[in-house]
Amino acid sequence: MEQLLSFVQLKKLAKHPTDGKGKKLVLMGDCATQHLATAIQGTAMADGLNLTVVDTDYNLLDVLTLDEHSELFENAPDFVVIYMCTEKLLEKFRECSDKSKFAEMTMAQITEYWSRISSKLKTNILMFSFVEKDDAVFGFYGAKQPMSFIFQLKKLNCMLSQSASMTKNTFIIDLNQIALQMGMEQFSDAKLYYSAKMPVSLNALPAIAAHTIKMIQAINGRIKKCIIVDLDNTLWGGVIGDDGLEGIQIGELGIGHAYEALQHWLKDLKERGIILCVCSKNNEDAAKLPFTNHPEMVLHLDDISVFVANWEDKASNIRNIQQTLNIGMDSIVFLDDNPFERNLVRSTIPDITVPELPNDPAQYLDFLQRLDLFETASYSEEDRDRTRQYQAEMQRISQQKQYDSYDEYLQSLNMVAVVAPFDNFQVPRIAQLTQRSNQFNLRTIRCTEDDVVRLMNDKNNITIYFMLSDKFGDHGLISLVILERMDSETLFIHNWLMSCRVLKRGMEAFILNTIVNTAKKNGYKRVIGEYIKTPKNAMVEHIYEQYGFSPIGSNRYIAEVDSYKETRNYIKMKE
Amino acid sequence: MNRNEILDKVTQIFHDVFDDDSIVLTDETTAKDIDDWDSLTHITLISEIEEAFNMKFSMKDVLGMKNVGEMLDILEQHQ
Numbered sequence: 001m002e003q004l005l006s007f008v009q010l011k012k013l014a015k016h017p018t019d020g021k022g023k024k025l026v027l028m029g030d031c032a033t034q035h036l037a038t039a040i041q042g043t044a045m046a047d048g049l050n051l052t053v054v055d056t057d058y059n060l061l062d063v064l065t066l067d068e069h070s071e072l073f074e075n076a077p078d079f080v081v082i083y084m085c086t087e088k089l090l091e092k093f094r095e096c097s098d099k100s101k102f103a104e105m106t107m108a109q110i111t112e113y114w115s116r117i118s119s120k121l122k123t124n125i126l127m128f129s130f131v132e133k134d135d136a137v138f139g140f141y142g143a144k145q146p147m148s149f150i151f152q153l154k155k156l157n158c159m160l161s162q163s164a165s166m167t168k169n170t171f172i173i174d175l176n177q178i179a180l181q182m183g184m185e186q187f188s189d190a191k192l193y194y195s196a197k198m199p200v201s202l203n204a205l206p207a208i209a210a211h212t213i214k215m216i217q218a219i220n221g222r223i224k225k226c227i228i229v230d231l232d233n234t235l236w237g238g239v240i241g242d243d244g245l246e247g248i249q250i251g252e253l254g255i256g257h258a259y260e261a262l263q264h265w266l267k268d269l270k271e272r273g274i275i276l277c278v279c280s281k282n283n284e285d286a287a288k289l290p291f292t293n294h295p296e297m298v299l300h301l302d303d304i305s306v307f308v309a310n311w312e313d314k315a316s317n318i319r320n321i322q323q324t325l326n327i328g329m330d331s332i333v334f335l336d337d338n339p340f341e342r343n344l345v346r347s348t349i350p351d352i353t354v355p356e357l358p359n360d361p362a363q364y365l366d367f368l369q370r371l372d373l374f375e376t377a378s379y380s381e382e383d384r385d386r387t388r389q390y391q392a393e394m395q396r397i398s399q400q401k402q403y404d405s406y407d408e409y410l411q412s413l414n415m416v417a418v419v420a421p422f423d424n425f426q427v428p429r430i431a432q433l434t435q436r437s438n439q440f441n442l443r444t445i446r447c448t449e450d451d452v453v454r455l456m457n458d459k460n461n462i463t464i465y466f467m468l469s470d471k472f473g474d475h476g477l478i479s480l481v482i483l484e485r486m487d488s489e490t491l492f493i494h495n496w497l498m499s500c501r502v503l504k505r506g507m508e509a510f511i512l513n514t515i516v517n518t519a520k521k522n523g524y525k526r527v528i529g530e531y532i533k534t535p536k537n538a539m540v541e542h543i544y545e546q547y548g549f550s551p552i553g554s555n556r557y558i559a560e561v562d563s564y565k566e567t568r569n570y571i572k573m574k575e
Numbered sequence: 576m577n578r579n580e581i582l583d584k585v586t587q588i589f590h591d592v593f594d595d596d597s598i599v600l601t602d603e604t605t606a607k608d609i610d611d612w613d614s615l616t617h618i619t620l621i622s623e624i625e626e627a628f629n630m631k632f633s634m635k636d637v638l639g640m641k642n643v644g645e646m647l648d649i650l651e652q653h654q
Binding site: 007008011012015034035189190191192194195196198201202203 | 591631637
């Protein structure tokens with residue numbers, strides 16, 4: 001964790017009242033949660049997240065989840081945080097007559113809480129994992145003895161993760177991992193539990209609150225999408241231009257294992273869907289040499305989406321990379337061993353994240369892993385293909401230069417679109433797109449997978465997803481439209497969002513034509529679209545007007561189905 | 576550290592925790608004398624003092640301290 005505020009600082013921040021217009025969080029637990037509530041509130045403030053935290057009284061999980069007029073349901077929160085502590089668990093374990101089944105029984109109880117909440121509330125549940133604190137009754141033998149507390153405790157944590165993986169709106173805040181990183185001595189103070197039922201020390205609260213807020217931000221779509229790395233002394237030891245291929249330290253040579261481990265981690269992130277880019281002050285040929293010719297390099301050129309090696313300043317190069325990728329600066333992390341470059345980038349590009357790497361390269365990886373930079377609230381198969389998609393994009397950009405007109409270029413791409421209603425198979429990808437898209441997003445409605453299923457099954461809605469491919473490759477699922485019946489003659493565009501990867505290919509026109517045609521086929525006379533402003537979606541502020549809709553009111557636009565003039569494009573619909 | 580220096584350091588912690596620089600502590604000051612000094616803030620105070628003095632109060636200390644004077648006694652003994 002980097003530069004966490006202290007609990008007293010968080011407490012001061014938490015004093016400022018929220019305006020109540022943002023998201024709401026209800027915290028409940030079988031231990032004292034007041035200090036934790038304060039810490040979460042303060043951390044939200046510090047992070048610029050408009051969140052109101054409501055704490056509930058001690059040990060009321062049953063009452064809160066059963067009574068439909070309880071504080072929990074009356075508040076209708078966006079997030080419910082449940083903290084069940086290991087200390088209470090041990091009390092229940094002592095009373096349990098069939099100890100070898102304790103984890104199953106407890107999990108059933110927890111699942112019951114989850115479903116009580118989800119049956120009455122459309123919300124996200126954030127559940128703390130249990131801190132794996134041994135009761136030392138069986139000694140180390142307990143690790144293989146099903147009747148021991150630690151055996152059941154470990155099993156319960158596994159079951160928590162498993163159950164959460166099957167429940168789309170339930171997320172795990174891994175408290176056990178936080179305790180592990182901090183050490184139990186720091187993490188808890190027995191007298192606080194005996195005197196105030198507080199299972200964690202005050203010093204642990206900022207870290208716990210930070211994890212909670214990070215999880216919420218990830219659910220809200222504030223995630224890192226890209227990591228840009230320097231080369232010399234960041235990805236390998238030494239300077240390729242001076243030391244040559246044989247002289248750089250990667251793998252066996254010198255401190256090469258430290259860099260090797262970092263490269264493995266970057267590759268794992270890439271496999272998960274994080275875009276990997278290079279920005280280095282080097283000649284391009286020299287910079288690429290290790291990637292193509294060094295036998296111990298873990299990363300290869302095909303792992304890198306955008307490779308920039310030149311002598312321009314790094315801030316300009318990073319801006320170019322960002323424009324190529326078309327993602328927000330705040331979703332980019334930049335790694336560089338050189339404090340001068342870090343400061344330059346940090347001061348000229350305030351939104352980018354630039355970790356203050358430690359001096360010893362052997363510490364790079366542990367340090368970066370502890371920053372929790374790459375939190376996410378979803379994962380789909382397509383994440384793995386992202387690098388290939390961006391590489392294809394680079395090819396498109398270089399081909400574009402060969403054509404005289406842009407139209408001519410677009411025609412040459414042989415673009416084909418798939419147009420289909422939402423289906424179960426695409427639900428994870430659809431939910432993810434609603435969480436990731438910020439710029440091309442007309443009403444910015446974020447959806448969990450459950451929300452998507454609800455929208456899909458609602459008879460009042462017509463849902464459409466779009467996939468696009470061209471001669472260079474497949475973009476996958478790139479746009480969503482949800483059309484909602486307003487009355488017998490009118491369809492409302494409940495949301496329309498599109499991946500910025502496919503901007504300015506004619507997809508905008510193709511989609512609007514499809515919307516109007518869909519309305520026509522279903523017997524509607526007009527379509528109404530709406531633009532809701534956010535700090536990030538100015539790009540689409542005038543899109544409906546640009547494509548022939550007429551303004552009604554300040555942010556709504558209308559198209560009459562019979563008189564709508566389709567905009568020309570070069571995309572064929574797949575039969 | 577003599578008793579006065581300890582008092583100064585403790586006073587600073589009180590100012591920080593209660594966010595109020597006007598608080599003046601004496602040996603006789605108790606929770607009743609300071610508006611926000613409830614059981615929750617007591618925990619914050621204890622934790623902050625432990626951190627600042629690099630010591631741990633015993634549970635008996637935490638529950639038994641009657642006034643600031645007794646708190647200073649404990650801190651003096653811990654040196």
